[in-house]
Amino acid sequence: MKKTTLTASLTVLLITVTAVAQQVQRTLSFTLNGTPSSEKALVINGKTYIPASELRKLGISVTATKTTLTLTQSQSGGANGQEGTAGCSNQTLFNGLWRFTLTSDLKQESEYGDPIWVLEAEVRNASKQSSRLDFSGLQGVGFVYADGRVLSGEARDFSVDIPAGAASRGQFVSSRTSNPQDLKEQPVKLLLVWDENVRKNANVRFDLTCQK
Structure with a gap:
């Protein structure tokens, strides 16, 4: 603690x-x-x-x-922790609602002239009815650095109804940044924060430095 x-x-x-x-x-x-x-x-x-x-x-x-x-x-809470599901970048993580798979390595791109961090991803609806990722309790996306800094982000291209058992592809994208420190280092974790009123302990953490 x-x-x-x-x-x-x-x-x-x-x-x-x-x-x-x-x-x-x-x-x-x-x-x-x-x-x-x-x-x-x-x-x-x-x-x-x-x-x-x-x-x-x-x-x-x-x-x-x-x-x-x-x-x-606590070590299991906050931006660099939080209770929920955790795993390596090449694993599929399940939070009780969705199955998340990263389909690319972390990459840096440019948006309106400013750098952003991008991760391609697939999300699969694990519920028994059609659902949307952005309507199912996802509160925030964070790109976490080794020192605990968090660069906020968003889920893109997932604002569609996904039938039960089906998957959709999109991106997790950081906010634009011109901070030299944010660009000199790479984020080491992707954090998806869930609304506990929708589902408790449903946060998802990908460790971008490991593979299994």
Whole structure:
């Protein structure tokens, strides 16, 4: 287990609307691993506040006492872990709903002049009825680096109804980046984050550095 310490740039507090209404400078939309959140971040006196409930979606446990707020991220949670199904890049991984197979090595391409990371993939509907990947609880796509950094991404070309037992091909694509550090190194994991309200422990992690 490791404890995550909040910095001045991101402070999470249990606050009431009446206590901060006159101090709010602006509200911000934000995303979790590339997926837009329905909540809003508040900027108060130059600091940004987000609901603790949103951190829980990233696998971070949030507990509060009278004087202390503790954030705890287990080795099996968070962007570089998370409970669910894990395997090597050449394996087919099953999360109870879908079977995922990567059909290409990680490659770097250009989109509108900016570099992106791309993985070709096949997804197979393992349910007993027609379904769509983007309507079945997929909350976010992340390209994870060795140091734990996460570059958000998205699933592309999967926005179609896939009959039970059938498969469809598409891509998992990172967001565009011009950060030299993101381009100097390659991501080592692909992380697919699932909505626990749809299915618990359905996250999928591909280790891009191993094969079996």
